[in-house]
Amino acid sequence: MLTGLYNRNSYDEWVKEKQQADGTLIVTFDLNNLKHCNDTMGHAMGDSYIKNAAEIISRVFGSHGRCYRIGGDEFCVVIQNRGGFDLEERLKELELEQQEFNQSHTIPKIQIAYGFVGFDAEKDMDFEAARSRADVKMYEKKRALKGGGR
Incomplete structure (x- = not known):
């Protein structure tokens, strides 16, 4: 309800x-610093963080695909028909949207x-196995964004 996205049950x-179709793209997302936001600014501000991030995603x-909130601050997008879809461009757009918001x-x-x-x-x-592989890459990115390097 908070985000307007499909939920974990969906x-x-x-x-x-769905049939497992080779090439179906799975993108996972996680919000950095949500716990810190909740602990220092309150849960209403944490909800705002989740809602605004969901809107950007x-x-x-x-x-291009179906967007899901699959956990508290975890999201997933499934893109089946990738014709004309440029992931690199979408990721640049994601970064730009975050910068503009911030x-x-x-x-x-x-x-x-x-x-x-x-x-x-x-x-x-x-x-689910593919999503788990995407999660591994997402957590690598998460550590890099937080300054943990590798």
Whole structure:
């Protein structure tokens, strides 16, 4: 309800119904510093952070695939028909949207970590396995954004 995105139940249903199609792109997202935001500014501000980040993800990816909030501050986008879809351009747009938001809003500053993979039947038993691979890449990005290097 908070974000207007599909929820985890919707995602789980989608996974059950869909055939595993090679090349289906799965992009995972996690919001950096949400706990700090909640602890220092309150949960209402944390909800605002989640809502604003969801709006950015939806604006950038929503017309290309289905956007899900799969956990408190975890999101996933599934893009099945990639014809004409340029992931690199969308990720640049995501970064730009965050910068523009952060320049025009004092708090909370949005920082979205992401990871992505294409479903590969040779590596993935199902879409959840592919999402797990995308999560690994997302957590690498998360650490890099937080200054943890590798």
